[in-house]
Amino acid sequence: MQADIFAKRRKDNLIFFSLLGLITIASIIVTEYDVVKGFTSVFKAAVWAVANFYPNAKAMAKLPDILPKLQETILMSISSTTFAAIFSIPFALFGSKVTKINNILGSVSRLIASIFRNVPIVAWAMVLLFSFGQSAMTGYLALFFTSFGFLVRAFIETMDETSTSSVEALRASGASYLQTIFQAVLPSAAPQMISWVLYTIETNIRSATLVGILTGTGIGFSFELYYKSMNYNAASLVVLVVVIVVFAVEFISNYVRRVII
Amino acid sequence: MQMEETLNTAWEEPSNDISNDERPMSIRKISKASIVMNATLLFLAIVSIYAFFTFDYKNVNLIEAFSSTFYNLKIVFLEPHLKHFSVHETIWQLIVTLGLTVLTTLIGSVIALFFGLFAAQNLSTKLASNIIKAVVAFIRAVPTVLWVLIFAVAAGLGSVAAVIGITFHTIGYLIKAFSESFEELDKGVIEALKGSGANWWQIVFQAVIPSCASYLISWTFLRFEINFTYAILMGAAAGAGGIGFDLYMAGGHYFDLREVGFITYIILAVALVLEVISTRMKVKLSGFD
Numbered sequence: 010m011q012a013d014i015f016a017k018r019r020k021d022n023l024i025f026f027s028l029l030g031l032i033t034i035a036s037i038i039v040t041e042y043d044v045v046k047g048f049t050s051v052f053k054a055a056v057w058a059v060a061n062f063y064p065n066a067k068a069m070a071k072l073p074d075i076l077p078k079l080q081e082t083i084l085m086s087i088s089s090t091t092f093a094a095i096f097s098i099p100f101a102l103f104g105s106k107v108t109k110i111n112n113i114l115g116s117v118s119r120l121i122a123s124i125f126r127n128v129p130i131v132a133w134a135m136v137l138l139f140s141f142g143q144s145a146m147t148g149y150l151a152l153f154f155t156s157f158g159f160l161v162r163a164f165i166e167t168m169d170e171t172s173t174s175s176v177e178a179l180r181a182s183g184a185s186y187l188q189t190i191f192q193a194v195l196p197s198a199a200p201q202m203i204s205w206v207l208y209t210i211e212t213n214i215r216s217a218t219l220v221g222i223l224t225g226t227g228i229g230f231s232f233e234l235y236y237k238s239m240n241y242n243a244a245s246l247v248v249l250v251v252v253i254v255v256f257a258v259e260f261i262s263n264y265v266r267r268v269i270i
Numbered sequence: 271m272q273m274e275e276t277l278n279t280a281w282e283e284p285s286n287d288i289s290n291d292e293r294p295m296s297i298r299k300i301s302k303a304s305i306v307m308n309a310t311l312l313f314l315a316i317v318s319i320y321a322f323f324t325f326d327y328k329n330v331n332l333i334e335a336f337s338s339t340f341y342n343l344k345i346v347f348l349e350p351h352l353k354h355f356s357v358h359e360t361i362w363q364l365i366v367t368l369g370l371t372v373l374t375t376l377i378g379s380v381i382a383l384f385f386g387l388f389a390a391q392n393l394s395t396k397l398a399s400n401i402i403k404a405v406v407a408f409i410r411a412v413p414t415v416l417w418v419l420i421f422a423v424a425a426g427l428g429s430v431a432a433v434i435g436i437t438f439h440t441i442g443y444l445i446k447a448f449s450e451s452f453e454e455l456d457k458g459v460i461e462a463l464k465g466s467g468a469n470w471w472q473i474v475f476q477a478v479i480p481s482c483a484s485y486l487i488s489w490t491f492l493r494f495e496i497n498f499t500y501a502i503l504m505g506a507a508a509g510a511g512g513i514g515f516d517l518y519m520a521g522g523h524y525f526d527l528r529e530v531g532f533i534t535y536i537i538l539a540v541a542l543v544l545e546v547i548s549t550r551m552k553v554k555l556s557g558f559d
Contacts, residue, residue: 033376036369040429040511047434050425054434057424081324088321091314127541129499131506131514132534135521136342140335145325150339200303203310215413222415222507223518226326229415236419248416255411268306 061241064249068242075231075243079250081145082227086213089149093156094206097122098195101164107176108168108194110186118161126158130216134223148220148227152213163205164198171197200269207262214255342527350531354524355516364536367512370501373433375494378440383486385441386448387474392460393452402445409442414500418508432510436500440493447493451485452478488551495544502537513537 037044100118102108109115133151141147175193184192221229228251235243352360388394389402409417418435425431455478463473479486505514513533520529 029376032372036372039366039369040373040433042369042373042429042433046425046430050421050430051434054421054424058420062420081326084317084321084324087314088318091318123542123545124538127538127545128534129502129506129514129517129537129541131503131517132346132521132530132537135517135530136346136527137339138521139342139525139527140338141330142328144328144330146327146330146332146335149325200307203307206314207310218413219415219503219507223522232416232419241423248412248420251413251416252408252411256407259407259411265306265310269303269310 062245063242064246065242068240068246071235071243071246075228075247075250078228078231079254082214082217082221082229083254085145085149085227086152086210086217089152090156090160090206090209090213093153093209094160094202096157097160097164100161101168102190102194104161104165105168105194107172108190119165122158122161124158125154126162128154130155130220131223134220138224143225145226147224148217151220151224152216155216156209156213160205160209163209164202167198167201167205168194171201204262204266204270207258207265211255211258211262214251214258218251345527346531346534348531349528350535351528352532353526353529354520355529360513360516360533360536363511363513363516364540367498367501367505367514368540370429370432370436370504370510370512371494371498374436374440374497374501375490377433378437378493378497379444379486379490381437382441382444382448383479386445386452387478389445389449390452392455392457393470393474393478399449403449406442406445409438410446412439414439415504415507418504418510422508427509429510432501432504432508435508436497436504439500440497443496444489444493447489448482448486451482451489455481488548491548491551495541495548498541498544 036042100122103110103114103118104122105115130151133154134147137147137150141150172194175197176189179189179193217227218229218232221227221231222233223229225233228247232244232247235241235247355363385402388398389406391399414436417438418432421434421438422428422431425434459477459481460473463477468476501510501512502514502517504510505512505516506518507514509515513536517530517533517537520526520533
C-alpha cells in the first residue's frame with residue numbers, strides 16, 4: 010500500500026516534469042530563443058557593462074538635463090496614483106462584499122476595474138498619444154488608468170479583510186450606510202490602503218520609464234535619447250538616478266508602513 | 271467614561287476624515303500613527319496638485335484632447351477589426367508572447383529557487399543572505415525595460431535580450447518572495463532534522479521545499495501573470511516580437527485604432543483568464559513588484 014503511494018507520486022512527478030519540459034521546448038521553438046546565445050550574452054553583457062556602462066565626468070555634465078525629466082516622472086507617478094486612489098474608493102466600496110449596495114453594481118464595478126487593469130499600458134498609451142501627443146498628460150493618464158484598475162482590486166481586498174466585524178457591529182446598532190463607511194470601513198482600512206498607494210507609486214515610477222520610452226516623455230525619453238545615440242555613460246547615469254529614486258521611495262514607504270500598520 | 275465620550279463625538283460629528291481613528295486604548299501609539307498617516311496624505315495631496323503646474327502640456331487643448339480621447343476609446347472598444355494582420359497571424363503572435371512568458375517564468379523560478387535558499391536567513395549564513403538580498407533589491411529597482419535594452423546591446427534586439435531581461439527581473443522578484451516563504455518555516459522542523467543528522471540538502475528537499483510548495487507555486491503563477499504583461503510591453507518597447515509588437519505597429523505606425531482594439535481584446539481575454547486562475551489558487555500573498 011505504502012509503496013503504491015510513493016510509486017504514484019513518482020509517476021505524477023514524472024508526468025508533471027515531462028509536461029513542463031515539453032512546454033519549455035515548445036516555447037523555445039516558438040520564440041526562436043537561442044539558448045546558447047542566451048547564456049553567452051549574459052557574460053558578454055556583463056563584460057560590456059563593466060567597460061562602458063558607468064557614469065563618467067562627461068555624463069555627469071548631463072545631470073542638469075536629466076534631473077528635470079526625473080522630477081516630471083516622479084511628480085507624474087505620485088499625482089496619477091493619488092487621483093487614481095480617490096477614484097478607486099467608490100468603486101471599491103461598491104465592489105467589496107462588506108459594503109456593496111447590490112450584486113449587480115458590485116459586479117459592474119469589479120468588471121470595469123478588471124478591464125482598466127488588464128488592458129496593457131501600451132494600448133492606453135497608443136490611444137492617448139493620438140489626442141494628447143507627446144505631452145505629459147499621455148503618460149499621466151496611461152498610469153492613471155492602470156493604477157485605478159489595480160487599486161480598486163487592492164482596496165476591495167483590504168476592505169473585505171479589515172472591516173467585516175466592525176461593519177456588523179455598527180449595522181446592529183442602527184448606523185446608516187454612510188455612517189458605517191465613514192466610521193468603520195474607511196478608518197479601519199486606511200492604513201492598509203495607504204500602504205497600497207505607496208506601493209503603486211513605486212511601481213509607477215518604474216512603469217513611467219517604459220511609458221516614457223513609448224511616448225517620448227519624462228525620464229524614459231532621456232534614457233532612449235542617450236541609448237540611441239550610444240552615449241552609454243549618460244544612459245547609465247539615467248539608470249542610476251532611477252534606482253536611487255526607487256530606493257528612496259521604498260525607504261520612505263517602508264517607514265510609513267512600519268508606523269501606521 | 272472615556273469610552274462614552276469618544277463614542278459621543280463619533281456620533282455627533284460624522285466627519286469624513288478617514289484618519290479620525292481615536293480609540294481609547296493605547297492612545298499614544300495610535301496618535302503617532304495618525305500623525306504619520308495625516309502627514310502622508312497631506313504630502314500626497316500637495317504634490318499631486320503641484321504636479322499639474324509643472325507639466326509640459328505642449329500646448330495641447332485639454333478639453334478637446336479629452337473629448338477626442340473619449341471618441342477614440344469608443345472606436346477602439348466598439349469597432350475592433352483587423353486589417354494589416356490576419357487572424358491566425360495575430361493568434362500566432364499571441365502564442366509567441368505566451369512562449370516568452372513561459373520561458374522567462376520557468377528559467378527565473380528555477381534560478382530563484384536556488385538563490386532563494388541561500389537568501390533565507392534560517393537556511394544560510396547572515397552574510398550570504400544579506401549580499402543576495404542587496405543584489406536583489408538593486409535588480410528590482412531597475413525597470414525591466416531598461417534591463418532588456420541593456421542586454422540588447424550585447425545580444426541585439428530580439429527574443430534573447432527580452433528573455434534575459436525579463437528573466438533577470440523575475441529572478442529578483444521571486445528570490446524575495448521565495449526566501450520570505452522559507453523564512454516563515456517553523457524553526458523546530460529544521461532543528462529536528464538537523465538533530466537527526468540530516469544534511470543541508472536533505473533538509474531542503476525533505477522539509478523546506480515540500481512545506482512551502484503551495485506558496486512557491488502561487489508566487490510563480492502570480493509572476494507568470496506579471497510576465498505576460500511584460501512580454502507584451504517588451505514587444506512594444508524593446509522589439510521583442512509577439513503580440514505587443516503588433517499592438518505597437520497598429521497604433522504607432524498604421525495609426526489604426528480599430529486594429530489596436532482587436533489586439534487589445536485578445537490580450538484582455540488572456541489576461542482575464544490568467545487573473546481568474548491566480549485568484550482561484552491564491553494563498554494569502556502580499557503582492558509587490
